Amino acid sequence: MPEHIPQLDDLAAQAQEAPMLPAHEVRRLGDRRRTTRRAGLAVAAVGAVAALGVGVLAVTPLLRGADNPDWAASPSPTVSPTESPSASPDPTASPSPTDAPSPNAPALPTPPSWANVPTVELMYPYDPSMVGVLSESEAMGEPAKGLCDRGEWGSPTTTLVRSFGIEGELPTYAIVLGYADEAAASEGYEQIHTAAIECETIMTEAGWDRVSSAEDTRLPFDGSTVEAEPTRAAYFFGMAVMEGEDVGVFNDTLVMQAGERVVWLVSTFEGMDNNCSVLAGDDAGQCSFAKSMPEVLELLVK
């Protein structure tokens, strides 16, 4: 039994004076919170998906009930014969020299690995001791990654998703996507970026009462520190509130591209406000993702 410090016991004893709500009131508030949380997240997910249209609905695991879908590996509805092992060979076709690997063919980029995915120290640079890694997956999986996830991120050849937080809270995600080339990565980056830009419209259509989402163009990004082209980054703040509730859902999104890789950090949490700035030295304090951005960029290309 650890020894006690009498002064510490005495200090804690002051809590005996603290008033407390009746238990039934705590349960009532807990039930209300549960209802709001579930309804809010369901609305967010359905709303985000609804905005995508029928084409995306057809492959959305939220609606088709897939257990563990691999978005990166989802088969295209228009499979070309060359991709199908069951396709009948064309007897008239002659072997093409381009079918065989050419010594002059450009080498495929090295796919990213878990070593390129941000760690808890980078996701929570102010105090990493309070959270841990919740899961790691090589597929996007079912849940929407934040308020602005429309389920579109191009055609990555590698998908690495690491979630962080504590049980019972909304998770934070670090997602690293590897693409076949820079052009494919740019397309993926643009899709994530566009979803974030259009987040306000998506969330309004989804039924949230008060919504705001904006890109902070002051983000001090310096892509010259790594040997990759192109390099770019964008930071978005989002907020959604249900009328009559005293808490809202806040969303921070950082998306960065370095060559044929994209890293996408998403933090979504329930709370009353989200005071931080992308700028170092700001009175509000620098947002975690902005603070870690240089290290996350270096890690991405390592």
Add this chain to the structure above:
Amino acid sequence: MDEAQFDRFYANSYSKLVGQVYAMCGNLAEAQDCVQEAFIRAWDHRSQLDVLRSPDAWVRTTAYRLAVSRWRKARRAFRQPDRALEPERTLEPTPDRVAINRALEQLPDAQRRAIVLYHLCDLSVSEIAQEVGSPTGTVKARLARGRQTLSRLLNTDLEVRHA
């Protein structure tokens, strides 16, 4: 956890947890608010409490996290705490309470949390390591340094040793 179990847990643990979180964060009103909110969240996530060995730890961790989050936001926004929400004090703080409060304020957050978990919550080093998500060696070091500082500030013969 059903309603009756939760009500018993709440009645038996609320004051104790407010005291523990107060010792960690240094603001009684804030501790009370955060523990109250943590219990509301606990009922929201009651299915998790069934499988946890220590629902106290779940509520304490959640309340501490809320307190740290609020404190950071308040500090960033340069807000004054809402004194009107503090429970009415019937007694002036004793010199001992003032001294321990000041001494705890001198400790880094991680050391303060470790000291409270060990000396007030009666957790073992390995239990603390599990709750705060740090290696046991780190917890031992935090305890040793925290005791050293407290011993000096409180001018007591608090034994300074590794746990």
